[in-house]
Amino acid sequence: MTAAIVSLDHVNKWYGPHHVLQDVSLEIGKGEVVVICGPSGSGKSTLIRTINALEPIRDGKLLLNGVDVHGKGTDLNKLRQSVGFVFQQFNLFPHMSVLDNVTFAPIRIQKRPRAEAEALARELLAKVGLAEKADSFPGFLSGGQQQRVAIARALALQPPVILFDEPTSALDPEMVGEVLQVMKSLARDGMTMVCVTHEMGFAREVGDRIVFMDQGRIVVDTTPELFFDAPDHPRIKRFLSDVKGEH
Amino acid sequence: MDFLLPADQMALLLGGVRTTVLLFAIAWVIAFALAIALVVIRATDYRPCRWFVDAFVAYHRNVPLLVQVMFWYFGMPELLPETIRFWLYDHNAEFCFAVIALALGSAAYQAEDIRSGLRAIPATQFEAARALGCSYLETMRYIVVPQALRISLPPLVGRALLLFKNTSIAMAIGVAELTYRTREIENLTFKTFQIFGIATVLYLIGTFSLMALGSWIERRTTPGRKEHRNA
């Protein structure tokens, strides 16, 4: 077996009495694109927030690039630099220009030379199609543009894996495409990606695996072909027809 | 300026202005730095930190500034070792204690202003910074505090004005600042209206300058102000 980039082993998490993650095990290998879907409240956000330790867990084991996230002496801040995270609401820093948003972590946190960080940032902004917006401020960009900047910001730390939490759910419909386009090109470049999304077209086109969650459990973990063409679980059938109904 | 005041009295008055400005400037710098420290300490989850800051703020908000100043000047020296006490009395003790009392009082209020600015920053900003690998202090320093300060700027300018005016309380312990000198000249000359008129104008020059500085900073720190102008 190839070394997994992300590995969850019987992870359990509670919010008070609520058992949000129930015995979740998941391995994500290098270059894989894993799409996580499931009804609202099923624990998808909690799961990927757990992966970069934004959320603590009760028990189970979580390895990132082979490092035990909850091990003694693990530097979480250092570890988080090796996991990109893209939020539903973009969460750009409004007091910084687009360029500064992207160079912030490399310069301030990783202490890399400014010139090097800016060169990389401009390259990434070009990649997400926003080279000419480097000096703009987030408040002057559309939602789709902000999310593309957020992706560039996550890539600036050159993480081996990037997590997306419903990156297109807060966008107006006409802006969903531009963000998915960027994500697809990342996937084609061989990026390891974990995407919580309801964009089933995206899942079918670039997903290597579909993980379906319900009530804190992973119900199935399968290929897009099997998931869409032969859903063998009544909850998946219901979910798929609900998602179709949204569009 | 002779038509206003004789030269010797003018010199006295300007010496007072100098002391007032120094009192204000030194106290403000200390107060601002302390306020930020208080806010960062208060924002930790650690209970004793919160209690300490809350007690500090409550004391300075609920005890008259005049009492605080007198407490520092008359009360504190009793607690100090003799050598330090004598050194202070040789080195303008009243000025030092006035600065300390003014700075602590202003810090308490500024901390409250910055804290309400802080509450206006969504938790998601904190999360975004943590997800990039920032430590707690880095998150505060680069992401949260700069935004909170920008939001708190208008009340902070108000606090600066208040501090500037409150420097006059230092006369109660014999600091020869502007109000002290004004009283002194008035006692000499009995030109009450004229001398207090001049003092009023001098205070107004100070406060208007601070207000102008405040709105300049506000304009400078508006994100994307150039884009706005071009838009």
Ligand SMILES: Nc1ncnc2c1ncn2[C@@H]1O[C@H](COP(=O)(O)OP(=O)(O)O)[C@@H](O)[C@H]1O
């Ligand atoms: N901070 C929290 N405190 C308590 N309960 C929470 C918290 N965050 C999420 N939950 C609950 O945990 C469950 C899973 O939430 P979430 O992971 O956000 O689901 P999803 O992303 O799949 O919609 C939901 O029932 C939600 O109400």
Ligand SMILES: [Mg+2]
């Ligand atoms: Mg969610």
